[in-house]
Amino acid sequence: MTLIELSQVSLTYPHAAAPALSDLTLAVEEGATLSILGPSGCGKTTVLRAIAGFERPQTGAITIAGRPVCDAAHWVVPEERGVGMVFQDYALFPHLTVAENVAFGLQRLEKAAAARTVAQTLDLVGLSGFEDRYPHELSGGQQQRVALARALAPKPIVLLLDEPFSNLDPDMRGQMREEVEDILRLTCTTSVLVTHDHDEAFAMADRVAVLNHGRLEQVDTPEAIYHTPATPFVANFVGQADFLLGRVDNGKLHTEVGIFENVGGHPAGVAVEIMIRPDDVHIVPASPGGARIVGRQFRGSENLYTMLLPSGQHLHSSESSTTVYPVGTLVDLKIVATHIVTFAKR
Numbered sequence: 436m437t438l439i440e441l442s443q444v445s446l447t448y449p450h451a452a453a454p455a456l457s458d459l460t461l462a463v464e465e466g467a468t469l470s471i472l473g474p475s476g477c478g479k480t481t482v483l484r485a486i487a488g489f490e491r492p493q494t495g496a497i498t499i500a501g502r503p504v505c506d507a508a509h510w511v512v513p514e515e516r517g518v519g520m521v522f523q524d525y526a527l528f529p530h531l532t533v534a535e536n537v538a539f540g541l542q543r544l545e546k547a548a549a550a551r552t553v554a555q556t557l558d559l560v561g562l563s564g565f566e567d568r569y570p571h572e573l574s575g576g577q578q579q580r581v582a583l584a585r586a587l588a589p590k591p592i593v594l595l596l597d598e599p600f601s602n603l604d605p606d607m608r609g610q611m612r613e614e615v616e617d618i619l620r621l622t623c624t625t626s627v628l629v630t631h632d633h634d635e636a637f638a639m640a641d642r643v644a645v646l647n648h649g650r651l652e653q654v655d656t657p658e659a660i661y662h663t664p665a666t667p668f669v670a671n672f673v674g675q676a677d678f679l680l681g682r683v684d685n686g687k688l689h690t691e692v693g694i695f696e697n698v699g700g701h702p703a704g705v706a707v708e709i710m711i712r713p714d715d716v717h718i719v720p721a722s723p724g725g726a727r728i729v730g731r732q733f734r735g736s737e738n739l740y741t742m743l744l745p746s747g748q749h750l751h752s753s754e755s756s757t758t759v760y761p762v763g764t765l766v767d768l769k770i771v772a773t774h775i776v777t778f779a780k781r
């Protein structure tokens with residue numbers, strides 16, 4: 436069942452030169468996590484603010500659990516939308532204790548019921564015993580757990596998370612991602628996670644929506660976004676990608692590194708780019724080889740090699756952590772493209 440639906444939503448801020456959102460159509464299934472992924476300024480926060488009711492799009496419609504909350508004829512105020520929000524900077528109330536922060540959205544409950552919910556939610560996020568602390572007495576990770584508990588306590592229809600891990604240390608980030616994912620699954624919470632980090636989107640989301648300048652470039656599973664990006668922008672944004680020039684001849688795509696299926700059905704004679712990911716390229720030393728290693732980045736779990744091809748183009752290859760060849764080595768390329776992705780030459 437679709438829980439959140441945005442239909443052709445467009446939003447321009449006052450005095451802005453360009454729209455923050457253009458004709459955005461998106462759906463979130465019940466119990467699923469949708470990630471909104473894109474570079475800074477592409478409109479990610481604006482999507483959340485439109486769902487939450489902090490901004491009103493000029494055109495389009497939004498429904499939450501089948502109820503129109505925003506269109507030409509309807510407007511539901513934020514506190515009536517059943518939406519929980521975790522902000523990038525947590526936005527905890529500094530003068531309230533942990534328990535008071537979490538109780539903030541529970542004013543409609545009786546005192547005893549609210550206290551029970553606070554205790555259960557703090558237990559869920561692993562903060563039992565911290566009830567009487569103030570936010571400044573907590574670590575970043577603990578503050579984030581309080582923010583999460585405050586958003587979850589009123590049992591929202593949907594939880595909106597705006598770059599929730601960006602203020603954490605890298606090691607804490609990985610741990611909190613896993614914890615938040617577990618909590619979302621345990622509580623069957625539908626969520627929209629905003630991030631500019633593709634690893635985070637891939638690790639946590641069921642589906643990923645890639646935004647660029649307020650427009651949706653692609654929405655799909657993490658695997659499809661990575662392996663079969665719909666646009667060069669998506670291909671580049673979600674990982675290392677090289678684009679090699681090809682031409683169609685006899686129904687096949689000819690490039691300087693081999694011949695591929697013309698999956699895009701491009702007509703003969705037009706210039707085509709084929710996208711190649713480093714994990715599809717393997718190198719073996721050869722003499723004389725067609726390509727030469729011009730760089731190696733050791734990344735712990737892999738070595739990322741940069742090769743110079745005879746045409747002057749660069750191509751990258753991901754080799755195992757222990758496969759070390761010196762810069763200058765001549766190599767043969769073995770390309771095993773699990774997914775062939777082509778674009779008309781830009």
Ligand code: ADP
Pocket residue numbers: 448449451455473474475476477478479480481482
């Ligand atoms: P993101 O969260 O992806 O970084 P935002 O949704 O915050 O992007 O912003 C999208 C665009 O709208 C940006 O160009 C930003 O400068 C602009 N913008 C955001 N908030 C406002 C505002 N209150 N008034 C005017 N322009 C804004």
Ligand code: MG
Pocket residue numbers: 479480481
């Ligand atoms: Mg933002």
